Amino acid sequence: NAGVTQTPKFRVLKTGQSMTLLCAQDMNHEYMYWYRQDPGMGLRLIHYSVGEGTTAKGEVPDGYNVSRLKKQNFLLGLESAAPSQTSVYFCASSFTTSGNTDTQYFGPGTRLTVL
Amino acid sequence: QKEVEQDPGPLSVPEGAIVSLNCTYSNSAFQYFMWYRQYSRKGPELLMYTYSSGNKEDGRFTAQVDKSSKYISLFIRDSQPSDSATYLCAMSARNSGAGSYQLTFGKGTKLSVIP
Numbered sequence: 020n021a022g023v024t025q026t027p028k029f030r031v032l033k034t035g036q037s038m039t040l041l042c043a044q045d046m047n048h049e050y051m052y053w054y055r056q057d058p059g060m061g062l063r064l065i066h067y068s069v070g071e072g073t074t075a076k077g078e079v080p081d082g083y084n085v086s087r088l089k090k091q092n093f094l095l096g097l098e099s100a101a102p103s104q105t106s107v108y109f110c111a112s113s114f115t116t117s118g119n120t121d122t123q124y125f126g127p128g129t130r131l132t133v134l
Numbered sequence: 135q136k137e138v139e140q141d142p143g144p145l146s147v148p149e150g151a152i153v154s155l156n157c158t159y160s161n162s163a164f165q166y167f168m169w170y171r172q173y174s175r176k177g178p179e180l181l182m183y184t185y186s187s188g189n190k191e192d193g194r195f196t197a198q199v200d201k202s203s204k205y206i207s208l209f210i211r212d213s214q215p216s217d218s219a220t221y222l223c224a225m226s227a228r229n230s231g232a233g234s235y236q237l238t239f240g241k242g243t244k245l246s247v248i249p
Contacts, residue, residue, distance in 0.1 A: 023177075059142075061241035062178070062222070077236075109177055122168060123224075123237060125177035 021045055023126035025110050031132045032100045040095040040129050042110030050114045051093035052077070052123065053085060055106040062109065068093055100133045107131070137161050140223055140240030149249050153210040157223035157240045160204065164225040164238070167199050169208045172220045172242065181221070182208065213247045220244045 026041045042051065053065040064077030068087040082104060084096045093112075097104060107130050111123040140157045147153055155169075166185045170178035182197040184190045190197045196209040206225075210217055223240040 059241070062239045064236065067236070122180050122183055125170075125179065127177045128175075 023110055023112055023124055025108075025126040025129050027129060028127065029130045031134065032097075033134050034101060036100050037096070037098050038100065038131075039097075040108055040110075040131075042093045042095070042112075042126060043091055044093075044110075044112040044124070045091060046112060046124065047090070048112035048114055048124075049090075050112060051087065052111040052113075053083070053093065053095045054109045054111065055079065055104075056109060056128075057106050065095065065108075100131075102133045105131060105133045137238050138223065138225060138240045141243055142241055144244040144246060146246045146248060147213055149213060149215060149247055151213050151247070153208075153213050153217070153245060153247075155208040155210075155221050155223075155243050155245070157206050157225075158204055159206075159225055159238075161225075161227060161238070162201075162204065163227040164204075166226040167197070167206050168224040168226075168237070169195075169197060170222040170224060170239075172222060174219070178222055215247045215249050218246045 023044045050069055052067040054062045056062050063079045065083050066074055066077050066080055066085040068074045071087055071090040074085045086094045107128050109128050110126040113123040138159045169182040171181045172178040184197050184199055187199050187201045194211045198207040220242040222242040224237040226237050
């Protein structure tokens with residue numbers, strides 16, 4: 020049981036490049052989330068998904084797109100990276116019909132630098 | 135006024151001290167309260183979860199919720215150097231209309247326990 024995993028762990032992009040961050044969970048969770056964490060700003064929700072095939076915007080969605088084609092995977096895309104997207108990105112998942120529904124389980128993070 | 139306020143610290147204490155970490159909130163709809171611990175360059179991990187006013191104890195950790203004052207605390211007894219981390223409070227209103235169990239996080243308090 021690996022929990023929540025994220026790929027890649029580190030990435031350096033040039034301005035304007037695109038990339039996709041992959042999140043996978045093996046806990047059969049319905050809900051998945053993407054956050055960014057910046058110094059002094061805390062964790063901010065980018066997008067989330069309440070089930071396979073559904074996505075919704077969070078607090079800071081601009082410049083990002085997401086897809087949830089499979090229940091266990093949640094992808095975060097940057098179409099044209101900007102230096103302001105330099106951050107640490109965390110994926111999280113939550114909610115099963117048996118167990119605490121509010122507690123979110125986090126992945127190890129992806130450190131992204133945009134030059 | 136932000137929904138959740140948390141003193142960022144840093145907080146430095148000697149080994150063996152009792153540590154008190156606190157968050158205040160303004161949204162009276164928050165019903166579920168969590169504390170996450172985040173070690174440097176790692177993802178947040180759930181430490182404590184509670185949904186009622188009062189105290190909940192787990193080993194050296196005690197979570198306290200006072201809904202009337204909109205105030206939550208985490209106490210760490212006999213603090214150890216391994217407790218050095220950033221502690222994030224998180225809260226949920228379980229808004230069924232939104233269809234997701236979104237959490238609102240504090241910005242985190244950085245704790246150092248000095249041997």
